[in-house]
Amino acid sequence: MRGSGSNDKNIFPMKIEELEKLLKNRFENNPDLSFTVYDHENKKIAVFFISYIVETQWVHESLVKTLLEGNEPWTNKAILNNIPLAEAEKKKKLQELLDGLLIGKVFVYIEGEDAALSYLLLKKEKRSLVQAETESLVLGPKVGFTESLITNLNMIRWNIRSENLVMEKYTVGKQEPREVRLVYIKSVANTSDINTMRQRLTELDIDNVDDSSVLMQYLEDSSRSIFPQFLSTELPDRFCYSISRGRIGVLVENSPTSIIAPSTFFSFFESTEDLYMRWNVGSFLRILRYLSFLLSTLLTPIYVSVVTFHYEIIPTSLLVNLGQSRAAVPFPPILEVLILELLIELLRESGARLPTKVGQTIGIVGGVVIGTAAVEAGITSNVLLIVVALSALASFTAPNYLMGTTARLIRFPMIFLAGTLGIVGIVYGMSFLVVHLLKLTSLGRPYLAPIYPFRWEDLNKVIFRLPNDFQNKRFISYRPKKAIRYSKKDARKKRDIDE
Structure with missing residues (x-):
């Protein structure tokens, strides 16, 4: 509906009949365009809006009823002074009318005036607050963001009650504008x-x-990188935790997922649940996730390389069992692994797309039945079935779905390298990944911080966790305005009264 030069010219004053004809032609006589004309004190007043995105009850009770009950002829100035509705604006251009109608504005035009008045009476469709679907926690708040931007902003305000909390408003999209909020704490977040x-x-x-x-x-x-550089989350507590540590967030209208930046490679293995547990348990779980990522990426490629090129690495007793299990398999190890990996991916994808109850059944029954049948049919070996199952389980330990998917995708080129070059191929593949990660940045910050560049004081925030009295500093690699969160001395346990 953009592009016409006449859209940017002042079209008022004009006859109401001409305005109605013009708008209906632009909207292709859409029946949802409500255009009503009222006669009041020898003046014609037009009220027009798109019915399904506007609170029509508010229109009639707060606007139309007041207009018709007045005893004097209305003017734009009189309406603005006597109808206490927020966000009232004057619009003179056709394009402003078209854009306003599409985002839920109600327009009032008094014939002969030099502008139409607009009021934002948008109907807010939203679902109730429920548990987050993609990120599950045992401890801590379970509620997730919704598609309502207003609701999400309210939850953030409830969690961060600070006058330094800033929520800047932007509009993204020319054809279909959508509101975007940039959220940060002014006294903490890095200005750059x-x-x-x-x-x-x-x-x-x-x-x-x-x-x-x-x-x-x-x-x-x-x-173009396979690795996500920004963290996405459905959890308000994780969003607020990141904001309070000096990072910045982005919220989008009609989206239940928020964006957190800058982020490092290690951010995708952190969970707010680590904070709610004892520091030693949280450290153990975090290290376990890193090991699981390596296991998911390298376990099946190592199996392929060892079985294809490096039999001498396998202990003799295990080698005999492995040879017996593969005796009936007609495929080379690389093809055998690819068949089983693709089978696992098909089961995983079908389980995710089907309804919850059916998807769980497909995942469990399909995995057991098809895996057992594949072994009995001689398509794969028992040992490889265990290896692939462990690799699949390890990919689920990442708290972030995007990083778990990345681990699954990396596995396939690593299998090809292992099947063609053996251990040397795996070393080449890992070297390429490390170089790629060293080159990556997130909002201009190093993606592998605090490993590169190395910062010892940040290791206890990403690799492991220390007790709370050692957590008095923010993540220095993000260069926050305030590096110190609280006094380390004051955070320690004081002497009891009876001591």
Whole structure:
């Protein structure tokens, strides 16, 4: 509906009949365009809006009823002074009317006036607060974000009650504008990071944004990398935890997922649940996730390389059992692994797309039945079935779905390298990944911080956890304005009264 030069000209004053004809032609006589004309004190008043995105009850009770009950002829000035509705604006251009109608504005035009008045009476469709679907916790708050931006902003305000909390408003999308909020704590967040994100949001020239996940791909430093550079989460507590530590967040209208930046490779293995547990238990679980990522990426490639090229590595007793289990398998190890890996991926994807109850049945029964049948049919060996199952389980330990998917995808080129070059191929593949990770950045910050560049004081925040009295500093690698959160001395246990 853009592009016409006449859309940017002042069209008022004009006859109400001409305005009605003009709008209905632009909307192709859409029956949802409500255009009603009222006669009051020898003046014609037109009220027009799109019915299904406007609270029609508010329109009639707060606007139309007041207009018709007045005893004097209405003017724009009189309406603005006597009808106490928020966000009232004067609109003079056709394009302003078209854009306003599409986002839920109600317009009032008095014939002969030089502008139409607009009121935002948008109908807010939202679901109730429920538990997050993609991130599950045993301890801590379970509630997740919803598609309502207002609801999400309210939850953030309840969690961070600070006058330094800033929520900047932006509009992204030319064809289908969508509201985007940039959230940060002014006294903590790095100014350079804020300005960088502002620039990327304001310079983004696209037609529409379907979801925050799509926006994240536009905003990332390297959209071609397999690794996500920004963290996405459905959990308000994780969002607020990150904001309070000096990072910045992005919320998108009609999306239940938020964006957190900058992020490091290690951010995708952290969970707020680590904070709610004892420090030693939290450290153990975090280290377990890192080991699981390596296991998921390298276990099946190592099996392929050892069985194909390096039999001498396998103990003799295990080698005999392995030879017996593979005696009836007609395929080389690399093809055998690829068949079983693709089978696991099919089961996983079908289970995720089906309804919950049916999906669980498919995952469990399908895995047991098809796995057992594949072994009995001689398509694969017992040992490989165990290896692939362990690799699949390890990929589920990452708290972030995007990083778990990345581990699954990396596994396939590593299998090809292992099947063609053996252990040397795995070393080549891992070297390429390390170099790639060293080159990656997130909002201009090193992706492998605090390993590269190395910062000892940040290791206890990403690799492991120390007791709370050692957590008095924020993540220095993000260069927050305030590095100290609280006094380390004051956080320690004081002497009891009876001591």
